[in-house]
Structure formats: C-alpha cells, structure tokens
Amino acid sequence: MTCTVVVGGFFGDEGKGHLVSYLAMKDRPVITVRGGVGPNAGHKVVYQGKTYGLRMVPCGFVYPGSRLLIGPGVLVNPKVLLEEVKLTGTENRLGIDNQCAIIEERHIEEELKNAYLVSRLGTTKTGVGTCQADRAYRKAKLAKEFPELSRYLTDVPLEVNTAIAKKQKVLVEGTQGTYISLYHGTYPFCTAKDVCASAICSDVGIGPTAVDDVVVVFKAFVTRVGEGPLENQLPAEELERRGWLEFGTVTSRPRRAAPFDFKLAKRAVMLNGATQAAITKLDIVYPECKGVKDFEKLPEEAKKFIRQVESEIGVLVTLIGTGPSVEETVDRRRQ
Numbered sequence: 001m002t003c004t005v006v007v008g009g010f011f012g013d014e015g016k017g018h019l020v021s022y023l024a025m026k027d028r029p030v031i032t033v034r035g036g037v038g039p040n041a042g043h044k045v046v047y048q049g050k051t052y053g054l055r056m057v058p059c060g061f062v063y064p065g066s067r068l069l070i071g072p073g074v075l076v077n078p079k080v081l082l083e084e085v086k087l088t089g090t091e092n093r094l095g096i097d098n099q100c101a102i103i104e105e106r107h108i109e110e111e112l113k114n115a116y117l118v119s120r121l122g123t124t125k126t127g128v129g130t131c132q133a134d135r136a137y138r139k140a141k142l143a144k145e146f147p148e149l150s151r152y153l154t155d156v157p158l159e160v161n162t163a164i165a166k167k168q169k170v171l172v173e174g175t176q177g178t179y180i181s182l183y184h185g186t187y188p189f190c191t192a193k194d195v196c197a198s199a200i201c202s203d204v205g206i207g208p209t210a211v212d213d214v215v216v217v218f219k220a221f222v223t224r225v226g227e228g229p230l231e232n233q234l235p236a237e238e239l240e241r242r243g244w245l246e247f248g249t250v251t252s253r254p255r256r257a258a259p260f261d262f263k264l265a266k267r268a269v270m271l272n273g274a275t276q277a278a279i280t281k282l283d284i285v286y287p288e289c290k291g292v293k294d295f296e297k298l299p300e301e302a303k304k305f306i307r308q309v310e311s312e313i314g315v316l317v318t319l320i321g322t323g324p325s326v327e328e329t330v331d332r333r334r335q
C-alpha cells in the first residue's frame with residue numbers, strides 16, 4: 001500500500017515504535033514521516049540487540065533506505081533531536097519542516113512552575129503543552145529561525161505528497177494514543193493536541209484522500225502513565241504477578257495497567273477510520289507466544305483472543321507483536 005498511517009488505539013505506549021520499525025524493514029518505504037505532539041512521546045525500538053528510546057527521530061530509521069521526516073505539526077526540541085540524529089547516525093537522511101515550532105528552555109521552565117500541569121494532570125515536563133500554547137498565540141519560534149537546524153530544513157508536505165503521487169511507499173508514524181487526544185480522550189487528562197489519524201495526517205501535510213491504510217495499534221492489555229481514568233485498573237502487586245509492569249520511556253514513571261478493553265478498542269477503530277489493527281505484547285499475556293512469527297504456531301488460547309478482538313472491533317488484526325525486538329512479529333497482511 002502506498003501510504004500507511006500508524007496510530008495508537010489506547011493511551012499511548014502501545015508499541016508503535018516496534019510496529020513502525022517492523023513495517024519499515026518489511027515494506028521499505030521511501031519516506032517515514034513522524035506526526036504527533038513532540039518529544040513527550042517515547043518510542044522504544046529494539047533492533048539487532050540494541051535498544052533505542054526515540055522521542056523525535058522516526059522509528060523507520062532501522063531501514064537505511066528511508067528518508068526520515070518530521071512534519072510541521074510536530075514540536076521540536078533541537079537538543080533532543082540532534083542527540084538522537086547522532087545516536088542513530090541519520091545526519092544524511094533526516095529532514096524537519098521549516099514550520100515546526102521549537103521548544104525552548106523557557107517552555108520547560110514554565111511547565112515546571114505550573115502546578116496544574118505537573119501535579120494535577122501529571123504532564124511529562126518536556127515543555128510541549130506550554131510551547132503548543134505559544135503556538136496558538138502565534139508567539140512560538142519556527143525551525144527556520146534556528147541556524148543549528150538549517151541543514152535539516154525542508155518542505156515536508158511537498159516531499160511526502162510528491163512520493164505519494166509517484167506511488168512510492170510512505171509510512172506515517174503517529175505518537176501518543178486515541179484516549180489521550182485533546183478532542184477524543186479523557187479531558188483534561190490528555191495531551192495538548194488531537195492525535196488520532198486525521199490529526200497525524202494534518203501534522204505531516206497530507207489530505208484524507210492520500211491515505212490507503214490506517215493501522216491502529218493496541219497492546220494485549222491497557223497501560224496508562226500519569227493521571228486520569230483507567231477502567232478496571234489492577235493493583236501494582238497483581239501487575240507484578242502477571243509481569244505487566246512497565247516504566248515510561250520519557251518519564252521513567254511506572255505505568256498503570258488493566259486488561260484489554262474491547263469497548264475502547266472498538267471506538268478507537270471508529271475514531272481513526274482504521275482499516276486494520278495490530279496487537280503488541282501478546283507474549284506478555286501468553287508467554288508461549290514469545291518470538292513466534294507464524295499465526296498458526298500461536299497457542300490456541302492466544303489465537304482465540306485475537307479472533308475475539310477481530311469480531312468485536314470489526315477489522316482484522318494483521319500484525320502481532322510477540323517480543324520487543326523488531327523481528328518478533330506475526331504478519332498476516334495479504335502480501
């Protein structure tokens with residue numbers, strides 16, 4: 001498929017990093033372009049025994065033939081970006097849009113001083129909310145004003161739409177998740193923007209008719225970091241017993257967790273216009289799944305769960321994560 005958009009179906013941290021890096025290796029897109037809020041999202045990529053925690057550089061970096069772009073809707077922290085570019089060795093293929101707004105030190109300081117944001121909402125202390133507010137006031141500075149970014153500046157919507165017009169593959173990487181969307185999430189316990197599929201497309205400058213597929217990513221259980229409602233949340237001791245305990249990539253805070261929520265998943269398919277779904281961490285709920293790549297080789301109980309998800313949400317589960325590493329993926333898409 002020419003243009004595929006990947007988004008989160010729960011509260012973020014569904015494992016989009018794993019999924020996007022798998023799709024990049026498998027489908028070899030000419031462009032992987034990141035949408036979403038900014039460096040408040042941490043994608044983890046485990047590839048060839050190495051773990052990368054990426055907050056700015058698109059996870060498609062694992063495929064060396066992919067140009068890596070950051071859309072104008074994304075807030076950029078130059079320090080975080082330049083460190084990651086170095087870490088991933090992607091100096092020659094990274095581009096950020098001229099119109100990305102820039103997070104400055106003052107945005108982080110302002111957030112830290114704001115008890116409503118930090119204590120009540122439990123924000124990530126990355127300055128994204130305060131920078132996004134400045135952007136709404138039209139006070140935020142744009143990437144084109146920063147000499148240290150000059151070599152990376154480009155017109156992202158033009159690059160992406162040109163590739164799509166040539167029927168080349170483009171992978172659009174969303175961040176965060178449906179239920180922390182400013183519009184569709186658990187307000188006020190949510191992020192500073194909409195992060196559903198149509199917003200991710202707007203972030204990178206593509207129209208709805210340019211998209212062929214939307215993959216909504218769920219985890220085999222639900223996790224949530226920070227404050228806000230989480231139905232059927234399990235106590236910490238139970239999470240430890242089940243091996244479901246996780247820690248945030250950006251904040252290192254323990255994530256809260258609950259069993260898979262069919263109702264939320266069904267609504268996420270609707271809100272994102274998903275054409276297919278992915279489920280990660282099946283190996284955590286059903287340990288015999290670890291490393292399996294063939295659907296038929298999954299234990300019966302796990303297959304039953306996948307079929308139940310499909311029948312409740314109304315789209316096929318085409319991709320399944322069976323371990324943190326990029327290769328540990330079941331791919332049921334028609335090739």
Ligand code: GTP
Pocket residue numbers: 008011012013014015016017018040041042043044045046174175176177249279280281282283284320321322323324325
């Ligand atoms: P956000 O953009 O912040 O929402 O992040 P994300 O969706 O990329 O997820 P993140 O990397 O923050 O968290 C997912 C965690 O699950 C990471 O620690 C991954 O390494 C891990 N992970 C992803 N897929 C799998 C899987 O199939 N099995 C196992 N065991 N771990 C996985």
Ligand code: MG
Pocket residue numbers: 012013014041042043044249
């Ligand atoms: Mg994350």
